[in-house]
Amino acid sequence: MTFDELRALFPSAQGCVHLNHAGTSPIAQPVADAVNAVTHDLMSDDPFLAYRNHMKRQETLRAAFGRMMGVPPSTLAFTRNTSHGLAIAADGIPFSAGDNVVVSGTEYPANVYPWMAQGHRGVETRLVPAREGGLVSEEDLVTACDDRTRVLAVSWVQWGTGQRMDLARLGAFCRERGILFVVDLVQGLGALRVDLSALRVDLAAAGCHKWLLAPGGLGVLYVRPGVLPLLRPTNIGWNSVVDSIDWDRIHFDLRPDSQRFEEGTPNLLGTAALHASVSLLEAVGFDAVEERILALAARIRGGLAARGYRVLSPDHPGARSGIVAFRHPTLPNDAVLAALTERRVIAAVRAGNVRFAPHAYNNEADVDAAMAALPS
Template structure:
């Protein structure tokens, strides 16, 4: 494991943001961003301002806030290194995955590969296709990890791989570059569930192409529930004919006199159907600005530093770490257990000390973010039984 900390200037920046933006840190040691991220102050303030404007002015407030749609789309594009035209706003990860599942041209006998142990959001949209004659083939994890050789074998004759960038239970991160290359070589569509990575780790969808990428914004992106993103690679956009079509997915020639002959939007906005979650989008804009101020690389370095620090000391105290320790397989998630103590007992000890984590797959899952500190990792150690 690595040693050392974040560079002093970055550390100072993170601590300034902690004081200015994260009131939750004054109440709890909050280490559950893999479940739900607390709203930064600027995000909550923007949402409150929007609500007040619509309370006081109704439709007259729209002109002020609708600009957030284009601005937020551009910020997501910057984060992923894609074009804004490749992005559609959704309600959550599940909706994005369901758009993909329902809108591709499946044939009876087609095979979808996914991983046994995936979060159910990335399983049920594919299982639902079995009624159309599509087969779902599962790859088993080995000791909490996904082996590239197992994927390679399972992809024989497959049309799509549905896989998480980061596994929710133990934080295992796939080698996205290798998986992207493997799918390209096999002519297999790659659909990435990225909710446990985006906001915590750098991602570049130009350098590591995928066909589809879906994620909600309420975890590591520190945004409200009810807003998400679907990325559709332009190379497959015309293959993904929307199963659900709405008026906002249309390229209107005249927005004041609707012409029913108007075509679907040429951009990924064709998948947006109807009224967008403006409250969530306005909040997401502010959270993205905060995350981009720091930068994906410094955030990832900080999270790896915190989880390295905690993992090493847990191992020294006789705990078992269920998360991978290989740097390239790491994420912002650290899951651990103890041979003589149940996960519920460990979880309860942490909650007694006002430390917020989660129980997953027989272990305690800790998932810090940019504003958490090494001192808080020490507090975790102090609260756990020996």
């Protein structure tokens, strides 16, 4: 599938320039059609047809995520959102009183509150301050760890600046020290390629309403096989056990893989939508999607610099992402956002910056229109 063919599937692209995929993405027509197909099944004489179709669709989707994330499908569980996945991780880790968790002080709350919630177990959450411009130093994170650090938790891509973290360095450090490495993937998954196995990530979570181009309400959790026996499932339901549809047999043999965390009735509509959106991304090609997004982000950075705006997002290789954060030299962020909104350019103000986040169906004309809409 070409980028132009992908663009034609997004009704929103005909009426506005959407550059807020780091917030909430519009959905494509095939995604809406997939949801409607499930509702049609649910209105039929045999509504259980929707569940039978779901079971096949879910495993196809799990395999696609395995290809996207560089991990076996059996290591993946579907969740409600990023927060849900990180809460499963935080609540399930066998902490002891006096342990600590190291996180950046600029993390999105989804990757802070689940760790703070472990305070009742005597666990300290250490917030490491960012450096100038809101950028996070991997060295500062490493330095904050000690012999009681149980977890280092970071976002792959920082929500406020778009900084892509060096997961390879942090993963190697954690594995050497016996620290669990937990990653919030939500601001990169669907936009950037990742191989969690090679990066030595132990646990990772993401929601699907941003770069994965699906509606909210569904997420994915990765649990490294070596970590699975350590992680205590805190939400147990009928679907957590082997032979889960044999409802007449009561037993407590948990599934031997990450699917033990899929405790109950699945999200039929969300799975259908996500299956459709991931199929679109895979039809374009994950490598091509990343290349396109980074090229558009580079065009945005160049346009902003030419207009005298201050770009906060890092520009060196390895730290770039699809997010470009910036500020006007004198105008407040809200004034910049209002000017963009008036010209039907959809952006956001986050963490003290204006934020653009293009996707693969955007094009150079979209970027140029956004630049023209910026106040001087």
